[in-house]
Amino acid sequence: MTANDPSPNHLQLTRDGQLRHFLTLDGLSQPLLTDILDTADSFIEVGERSIKKVPLLRGRTVVNLFFESSTRTRSTFELAAKRLSADVLNLDISTSATSKGESLSDTLLNLEAMASDMFVVRHSQSGAPHFIAESVTPGVAIINAGDGRHAHPTQAMLDMLTIRQHKGRFDGLKVAIVGDVLHSRVARSQIRALNVLGAEEVRVIAPGTLLPRDVEDLGCTVEYDMARGMKDLDVVIMLRLQKERMEGALLPSEREFYRLYGLNQEKLGLAKPDCIVMHPGPINRGVEIESAVADGPQSVILNQVTNGIAIRMAVMSMAMGGQMAERQQRQQEQQEGRA
Amino acid sequence: MTASANWNEGGLKLIGGQLFEPGKGLISNPGLLVRNGRIEAVGEQAQAAASAATLDADGQVIAPGFIDLCCNLREPGNGQKGNIASETRAAAHGGFTTVCASPETSPVNDSGAVTNLILDSVASRGVVRVLPIGAITRGLDGDMLSDMAGLKAAGCVAVGNGSRGVRNARILRRCMAYAQTFGLTVMFSPENTALAADGYAHDGQVTTRLGLLGIPEVAETAAVMEMLLLAEETGVRLHLSQLSCARSVEMLAQARDRGVKVTADVAMHQLAFTESALAGFDSRFHVRPPLRGEADRQALVAGVQDGVIDAIVSQHQPHDSAAKQAPLPATEPGLSSIESVLSLGLELVQNHELELPDLLRALTAGPAAVLGREVALTAGAAADLCLFDPDGHWQPSTATLLSAGRHAPVLDRALPGEVKLTLVAGRTAWQAPGTPL
Numbered sequence: 125m126t127a128n129d130p131s132p133n134h135l136q137l138t139r140d141g142q143l144r145h146f147l148t149l150d151g152l153s154q155p156l157l158t159d160i161l162d163t164a165d166s167f168i169e170v171g172e173r174s175i176k177k178v179p180l181l182r183g184r185t186v187v188n189l190f191f192e193s194s195t196r197t198r199s200t201f202e203l204a205a206k207r208l209s210a211d212v213l214n215l216d217i218s219t220s221a222t223s224k225g226e227s228l229s230d231t232l233l234n235l236e237a238m239a240s241d242m243f244v245v246r247h248s249q250s251g252a253p254h255f256i257a258e259s260v261t262p263g264v265a266i267i268n269a270g271d272g273r274h275a276h277p278t279q280a281m282l283d284m285l286t287i288r289q290h291k292g293r294f295d296g297l298k299v300a301i302v303g304d305v306l307h308s309r310v311a312r313s314q315i316r317a318l319n320v321l322g323a324e325e326v327r328v329i330a331p332g333t334l335l336p337r338d339v340e341d342l343g344c345t346v347e348y349d350m351a352r353g354m355k356d357l358d359v360v361i362m363l364r365l366q367k368e369r370m371e372g373a374l375l376p377s378e379r380e381f382y383r384l385y386g387l388n389q390e391k392l393g394l395a396k397p398d399c400i401v402m403h404p405g406p407i408n409r410g411v412e413i414e415s416a417v418a419d420g421p422q423s424v425i426l427n428q429v430t431n432g433i434a435i436r437m438a439v440m441s442m443a444m445g446g447q448m449a450e451r452q453q454r455q456q457e458q459q460e461g462r463a
Numbered sequence: 464m465t466a467s468a469n470w471n472e473g474g475l476k477l478i479g480g481q482l483f484e485p486g487k488g489l490i491s492n493p494g495l496l497v498r499n500g501r502i503e504a505v506g507e508q509a510q511a512a513a514s515a516a517t518l519d520a521d522g523q524v525i526a527p528g529f530i531d532l533c534c535n536l537r538e539p540g541n542g543q544k545g546n547i548a549s550e551t552r553a554a555a556h557g558g559f560t561t562v563c564a565s566p567e568t569s570p571v572n573d574s575g576a577v578t579n580l581i582l583d584s585v586a587s588r589g590v591v592r593v594l595p596i597g598a599i600t601r602g603l604d605g606d607m608l609s610d611m612a613g614l615k616a617a618g619c620v621a622v623g624n625g626s627r628g629v630r631n632a633r634i635l636r637r638c639m640a641y642a643q644t645f646g647l648t649v650m651f652s653p654e655n656t657a658l659a660a661d662g663y664a665h666d667g668q669v670t671t672r673l674g675l676l677g678i679p680e681v682a683e684t685a686a687v688m689e690m691l692l693l694a695e696e697t698g699v700r701l702h703l704s705q706l707s708c709a710r711s712v713e714m715l716a717q718a719r720d721r722g723v724k725v726t727a728d729v730a731m732h733q734l735a736f737t738e739s740a741l742a743g744f745d746s747r748f749h750v751r752p753p754l755r756g757e758a759d760r761q762a763l764v765a766g767v768q769d770g771v772i773d774a775i776v777s778q779h780q781p782h783d784s785a786a787k788q789a790p791l792p793a794t795e796p797g798l799s800s801i802e803s804v805l806s807l808g809l810e811l812v813q814n815h816e817l818e819l820p821d822l823l824r825a826l827t828a829g830p831a832a833v834l835g836r837e838v839a840l841t842a843g844a845a846a847d848l849c850l851f852d853p854d855g856h857w858q859p860s861t862a863t864l865l866s867a868g869r870h871a872p873v874l875d876r877a878l879p880g881e882v883k884l885t886l887v888a889g890r891t892a893w894q895a896p897g898t899p900l
Contacts, residue, residue, distance in 0.1 A: 229785070250675050250790070251673065251744035251790045255746075273674030273675075336670070337666050337670070337671055337677060338668055339671060341668050341671060
């Protein structure tokens with residue numbers, strides 16, 4: 125195995141290549157990602173009905189396991205599960221079990237005893253959903269809702285859905301990701317998705333202190349100068365900047381960051397005229413992005429939120445489908461073993 | 464297993480196979496006779512001598528017992544992770560007859576009283592020789608000097624910082640000057656604490672992709688440079704422990720050329736694995752210093768081959784399962800490695816990366832010299848030796864590992880190099896099942 129070989133697929137895919145967990149985009153093929161986008165497209169229509177439900181997860185229990193608080197991601201996962209007719213349990217673990225010293229393994233054993241079918245996991249430590257997927261009993265699907273700096277695959281896929289809706293394609297597209305790539309799980313997943321789906325160029329635009337080492341190896345080019353980086357762009361994705369970045373000597377001030385890397389109308393004018401503006405939210409107006417741009421005609425930030433529900437419905441139903449297929453296969457093999 | 468077999472009265476004769484004689488390399492073995500805790504005779508004289516037992520060593524290698532400069536026995540204070548009985552048995556299973564015990568115990572080995580406690584425990588329950596390393600600062604906190612004279616008098620062979628980084632160059636300089644007063648070697652694992660910060664994996668391709676917090680190479684190389692300069696200035700004998708970077712080997716070689724009294728070791732896992740072992744978030748390979756890139760690994764192997772790196776260590780760190788059962792960033796660093804050192808080394812030999820005599824030198828004469836000792840398989844020498852079958856395979860598993868820590872580096876396949884017999888002062892410390900004795 126080489127460092128570039130992302131092979132968590134023995135974990136997240138069934139033998140037939142169906143999704144059974146959704147932990148990372150690393151190792152997932154273009155047809156599978158396209159399948160997720162197509163499935164999500166079909167669910168968008170559900171959200172437009174007056175009765176917004178389909179029975180795909182009826183009788184299933186989905187546990188939202190949030191070790192790190194997040195309003196938007198948790199509520200869109202909750203809505204997605206409910207629209208699939210699942211029973212949903214929201215657990216805000218950040219304030220309960222772990223602060224009492226219970227280990228993650230013990231928390232999981234307790235939750236499994238409640239006979240859940242799916243855990244949606246948000247955790248501050250990279251790799252936590254992998255660990256959970258390796259530890260849970262077979263049949264329980266794990267969906268990564270963001271882990272440390274590692275991955276946020278549903279966010280990246282909803283961004284891809286938004287791009288496809290506006291651009292109709294990926295090939296030939298020039299996409300820039302601007303800001304704090306170092307701490308961003310979203311950026312890592314987006315770079316992967318854009319590469320797999322065939323974007324022509326992915327640029328990251330940031331100062332050296334906010335870029336991980338050898339970031340080019342992820343499949344992107346690096347640009348320190350935003351004016352140069354905006355040239356010929358079809359899509360610009362702004363990342364959220366946490367205030368605490370000033371304290372670790374990563375940045376001098378919000379003001380300097382905004383002057384150099386904040387998106388305003390003048391900088392947006394350097395991109396293609398039909399360049400769309402995206403942001404995973406929540407946005408810091410006046411830090412990463414000017415209000416006139418965030419609310420302007422090229423902004424698709426609110427489409428992203430709507431698409432979030434459809435993508436999460438798609439991933440949850442596909443992972444549950446993979447788990448079901450695998451369960452049937454296991455039962456069949458057991459029967460054959462007996463016969 | 465007959466762990467208590469004592470060949471000191473009737474004598475044990477090993478006939479055939481190859482002897483590893485440091486300085487000469489591998490030579491054929493007409494006979495080697497063990498009696499009264501010593502090697503009584505070698506060669507034809509031994510072959511002709513009478514003894515109570517004889518072992519045919521045909522196809523096997525007889526080497527001086529391995530010496531580990533960096534091992535955690537977890538006693539006192541961390542009985543859930545391991546203890547002197549379990550970890551010295553594991554050492555014997557790995558072919559080691561002497562291990563240096565890290566000062567990172569609870570309490571820290573920073574006074575003669577703790578050293579005595581460890582040595583008492585070894586005398587009653589240990590099966591290999593244990594040489595304690597004293598803490599260089601009180602509590603390993605990096606603030607105040609430890610009682611180095613007391614540590615030396617109680618039996619510590621060196622003072623070191625365990626796996627803790629050193630924050631303050633002024634304290635470091637004084638530690639060296641004070642240790643030099645008593646002729647104590649200082650063993651440092653070089654890490655600049657500020658540069659390592661909260662990291663736990665090599666700052667490189669894998670951390671970038673997996674979003675793990677990196678420890679940059681410069682966290683080690685800056686510390687190596689600082690320590691070399693301070694050692695040069697204070698005149699202390701410096702041993703750099705657990706190197707992980709190619710640049711460190713380069714600086715080490717340059718310092719030696721300048722005449723600095725410095726030696727070094729590397730952990731076997733740094734020679735056998737790289738950062739890519741973490742690719743699936745495998746927390747077993749969460750080690751410190753972290754596994755680095757392929758170029759670093761190759762430079763470390765070359766360093767052993769050239770003798771720039773004197774010793775290969777196990778950096779054995781047994782843990783209870785809970786310490787490793789968590790998302791990688793939340794796990795404790797370290798491998799349960801001492802039983803796999805020889806086997807992983809033999810794989811490097813099979814891959815033509817290392818010559819067998821160089822591997823064995825780095826496990827025997829190399830570390831002995833760091834401690835100011837000599838090892839030999841000659842008449843009169845202590846009967847500390849191991850006998851292994853380089854072509855025999857064994858499968859590390861919960862059934863075969865003797866360490867309390869089950870997170871061995873390889874668990875899913877068979878490894879070459881089965882240790883058949885380990886003798887410490889002529890007593891059997893390990894005997895493989897089925898060895899005809």
